[in-house]
Amino acid sequence: MTNLVMKMLTHRKAGFAGAFVALLCAAALVTACGMLLDTGLRGAVAPERYAGAPVIVAGDQYARLTKESGKEKAKALTERRWIPASLAGEIARTPGVEKVVTEVTFPYAGFTAHGWESAGLTPFTLARGRAPEAPGEVVVDARHSGATIPGHRVVGVTAQALPSQDTLFFSTEEARRLAGRPGQLTAIGVFPQVDLTVRDAQVYTGAARGAVEFLDAENARIRLISLGGALGGTALIVAMLVVVGTFALSIQQRQREIALLRAVAATPRQVRRLISGEALAIGVAAGPLGAGAGILLGIWLHREFVGLGAVPANLPLVVGPFPPIAAFLCTVLAGLAAARLAARRVVSIRPVEALGEAGLPARRLPWSRIAAGLLVTAGAVVLTVVLASLTTEAASSPVTMLTALTWTIAVALLGPVLAVPFRVPGVTGHLARRNLRAGRKRMASVVTPLTLLIAVTCTSLFVQTTMEAATQRELDAGVRADHVIRGGTAADARRVPGVEAATAVLRTSVRVGLDKYTAQAVTPDGLGATMDLGVVAGSLARFGDRSAAVSSTAADRLDVAVGDRLSLLLGDGTPAQVEVAAVYARGLGFGDLTLPYALVSGHVDDPRGTVLVAGGDRTALERALPGATVLDHVVAIAPAASNAPATSNAPATAIAPATAIAPATSNAAVNYVAMGLIIAFCAIAVVNTLAMSTSARSRELALLRLVGTTRRQVLRMLRTETATALALSTALGTGIALVTLAAFSTGMTGSALPYVPPLTYLAVITAAAVLALTATAIPARFILRTPPAEALGTRE
Structure with missing residues (x-):
């Protein structure tokens, strides 16, 4: 069986190349999402300012709630919890404690400001000048030597500068006055390391000092868990849909071959083993390459998030073995499941029926597929109703994309029923329509990824614009x-x-x-x-x-x-x-x-x-x-030209601040980058499917050439077929996006009318059209370079 599998793969390189590309991209996407999730779960921030103090005493930076079951749940605070200044004296009297250093931290003019008494935590030393003593005097770090601070006089420059923060020192009294927290401290450094138990505060040592120093990093970890999980789940659903569609097209192109195997006494079990072996071989080859590409993609994604301010630079990406291994296993299992599912009917029916369907495809879908399609449609309706009732981003964000994907899955299942070509005038239009009527399954396999691309892109883009427009309307009316x-x-x-x-x-x-x-x-x-x-x-x-x-x-x-x-x-x-x-x-x-x-x-x-x-x-x-x-x-109150760094741990499809005075929420650019990966995967699926579909028609196109059809007419016919599929996909994808967006808008804004910028929508459809027509034209031109008689004589 292994020898037969390898011969099949060698014999049909072009057909299996499409499945290989789909699985490779799926592995890369899952790996990148897994790395984000792994960083959120296992990532740690090394202390910088607190690196010189073995023990840090600070407030508990979590809100905690004990359930009736006795289990405690905790959520990170968004503002720093301060501690009473009186704790410093109590800690100083603890046996074994030699020194305590009090700390006051607050943002000021783009710097992280402190009182000079806490300089010993790092420690900071003066390179020149003196310590601040009076109001209006400051000391800057070495990176800002020569800088001026409006309204203040720089009296000293430190010899050190921290990698991730710009440091400014006031006198102790001035810092506490500006912080506006009388009788409170940010933290207390304790020397040397001793075992402490402190009331009204937490004790931090080791890597935990970094978490209490950089609260944004801790919130970023939570954000990465949310983003990686949501994006990874979406990626898995999209990947499965794309992989199933690719294998379905591959099996469809081999239907006659599989029917002949059945006719020469191959059992259904043997054919299933053959198809599973092919899928396993492709998955094993694509998985490691995709995982390797996914590591590079994850590194790029992390760098982009750092540049956008969603992830601090001192929260390094965790590059561990778990995401690539998980991606490899997911790829292999997805390939096996997709191949078995795609070949289920041709393997299960009798050999004579299989040969008949290979020669003249069935005009109706199996009842099982229709039932599955109707069941998924019912699920999509339920999700749409649920989405319309959700009024928070945390609840609606994951359901929004799931709703669009569920509608797309329903379209994929019922595709041959929906793929009804409309009449196109002219000779090439007549040929295109006849071809599409005869090959509805092929048309459906092309329509599905195009519909997925348009639906996912429109949903991702216009969720943002809908929320921004609603926020802007309220600000316009309210300010x-x-x-x-x-x-x-x-x-x-x-x-x-x-x-x-x-x-x-x-x-x-x-x-x-x-x-x-x-x-x-x-x-x-x-x-x-x-x-x-x-x-x-x-x-x-x-x-x-x-x-x-x-x-x-x-x-x-x-x-x-x-x-x-x-x-x-x-x-x-x-x-x-x-x-x-x-x-x-x-x-x-x-x-x-x-x-x-x-x-x-x-x-x-x-x-x-x-x-x-x-x-x-x-x-x-x-x-x-x-x-x-x-x-x-x-x-x-004008819409911001660019989005400020995110300050909340909102989920993947959260909104961005619309104006200078709007409530601070997450960065829309982060969501665009994240969902851009899914959109890119869908675009690759479109190109992959159309290239496979066109390449498999070399004998058909050669026959048309032999009966007198010119190369120009063949190309025009193919463009007409693609345009027909594109028109249907545009209608279906736009409809899915509008239904999803209307439900989302109803719950989140109270209006069923989403905001869809016309030029942006036109750009999406234009990009889909260019992709589809290019993916059809390029392989067609290669095929038409071969003389018709030679093309008919070659094996695929």
Whole structure:
């Protein structure tokens, strides 16, 4: 049997090349996704600033909840949890402790700022100058020697610089004042290494010091787990669909050969073993090569994510054996399953029927395939209804792509029924239509990857545009301010002549239980003059220091109404209880919850947010607030030209911030890069399938040449066939995307109308058309170079 398998592979190189390419690409994609997931699970960040301290005492950076079963669940906090300064004295009195170094860390003007008393943690030493002593004095790291800090005087330069962070030192008193956390510390370094048990804090040693130093890295690990899992699951479904389609086309082209084997007494079991052996050989050859290519792809993907700011550079990619091994096994199993599934009918029916179908394909589908197609269609309908009811990104993101893929699988199963060629005028149109009517299965095998490409691309792109457009609409309607200020204070803005109201705004997130909600913190005075949240219940007149306004979507999830009490955890894990004063409609533009500024400002890493100003003159504001950036209303709420680095661990299809003042969410560019891999795989499948389909028709095209058809007419006929398949695929793929997007938009925005930019949609269809026509024309031209008589005499 092994000898026969090898002869078959040698005899039909072109046909098996398509299956080899499909499996190789599948292995590469699964490997790359697996490396992201592995990095999220096993990746570690080495400490930099805390590398010189053997023990770090800091706050627990997780929100924890104990279930009724006694099992504890934890979620990473989005803001740093600080600890009481009094712990430093207690730790210093612990036997064995020789020295403690207190640390205050906060972002400032693009730097990571500290008090000079914590310089010994790394340690930092002065290369020149002196330590900061008075307000307005700073020390910069060696990388910024010669730099100027607006409003401050550089009095010293360190001899060291950290690889992943720009460091700035204030005097101890000034740093604690600017951090806005009186009586609290970021961390405490302990020398030498001793066993400690500290109340109200956690003890970190070894690699755990890196996790507490770089909170973004820990959140990035969680993001990679989510992204790698979602992308890997999508990749597996797409890969299986593509591989099954490729093997189905290969088996279809060999139907006569397999029928002859049956006719000369080969048993179904022997034929299955032969086909399985071929698939196994292709999988074993493609798997290692694909896994190797996948490692390179994973390295590139990690580098792109680092460049986009979604993954910190000091979270290195884990290159381990598990993803390539898993990809190899998945490739082999997918090939075996696809080959067995594709050959099921031709192997199971009687030899005479097999020969009859090889000569004249059956005009109707088997009932089992129709039943499977209807069952998958029913599943797609259910998923669509479920998607329309989902109102959060975490819930809707995985279901969105799954819904589109399920509809595509239904199209693949029912493809020969749906592949009805329409009438095309002219001689070549007549030939194309006759060919397509006679080869519906072949047409269906071409339509499926084209439909998959269009549906996946449109869904991936227009989920983003739909959410961005909805967010933009709410901001356009809700922002009443004339100016938006960055780097200034509301108190300073209110003193400017002509200013009617100034609202300070901070962006953060909170947790209710362990569920995360986006939130904004605002000062209540003059709020109505600067923003309109679209209140639908209650009144912002009741908004005070211990109250909150809740978006209608969040109110439904939390099951709260006006007057109810709501317990939550602020960004740094501090518990708080607020009373719901109002429910508003514009949650996409302004966040799930609106909280008092006084409640939140002491619990965020960076208390400097934005200020919305009603009235006043821009020039006067810039003069009164030196160093601040003042934007006009139109500029401030215009869609961003580029997306800021992500700050949330949102899933693969999450939205990007639309404007300068929108709630911070994940980076859309990251999602485009991630889904771009799936789209590229679909594009390769289109080219692969069309090339296989065209190459297998060399004898048919030779016959047409012999009966007088010119090369130009043959090429025109093939282009017409491809255009017909493309038109059908465009209708099906667009329909799948629209149904999926309408359901997504209904749940997430309340409107069933997604936003589809016409030029972007046209570019998608044009790209699909160019791919399809090119993949048909190139092999056809090679075939037509061979004289017809020679082509008929050669074996495929």
